[in-house]
Amino acid sequence: MKTNKLSLWKYLFLILLAMNLAFVGVVAYRVIQPREQKINQKSESKGKATAVKAGSFVTTREELNNTAAAFLEDYQSKGLKYEFYTTSSQVLFQGSYRLLGYEIPLYVYFEPYVLKNGDVQLEVTSVSAGTLTLPKKEILSYISNAYDIPDFLAIKPKKSEIILSLKDIKLSNGLYAKATEFDLANDRISFDLFKGS
Secondary structure: OHHHHHHHHHHHHHHHHHHHHHHHHHHHHHHHOOOOOOOOOEOOOOOOEOOEEEEEEEEOHHHHHHHHHHHHHHHOOOOOOOEEEEOOOOEEEEEEEEEOOEEEEEEEEEEEEEOOOOOEEEEEEEEEEOOEEOOHHHHHHHHHHHOOOOOOEEEEHHHOEEEEOHHHOOOHHHEEEEEEEEEOOOOEEEEEEEEOO
């Protein structure tokens, strides 16, 4: 009888010991596991660094016009000055050209579209010299050849469009922007900022 009681206590002690060891093991495992997983910033397939979203910002037409004017200052010449700016409905290129000794104002109106890659497509809606309508392709070719245009503006006369490649505009600390919204009517232009390739 005593042997059975002793065996029972022995088994109960072993069960209690096993439960305590299991409890300590679970607690130890939970303590050493990281709570937050690090985001792997490298592509697993190729091992190349990918772009990391650094933030986003929203601007207005006025702020965008001031920024565009600052970027284009270095591309102005005494003979041919021009500006790009936004209105409540369109993007406008305003310049001039000389014909028979007269300076004639040149206006090119664009409809902006945000592309999937974050660039902005400026599709020509109309071209005029003063109030006289001019052919789109020829005027875009003239602008491309006559004016000093930044590398981040790709003029495509055959398609009657200009592509604004935001990734080619280098900002400080290796940042670049991608457009997410270009709503001129509601005065809301938004961008995401990225760092990396």
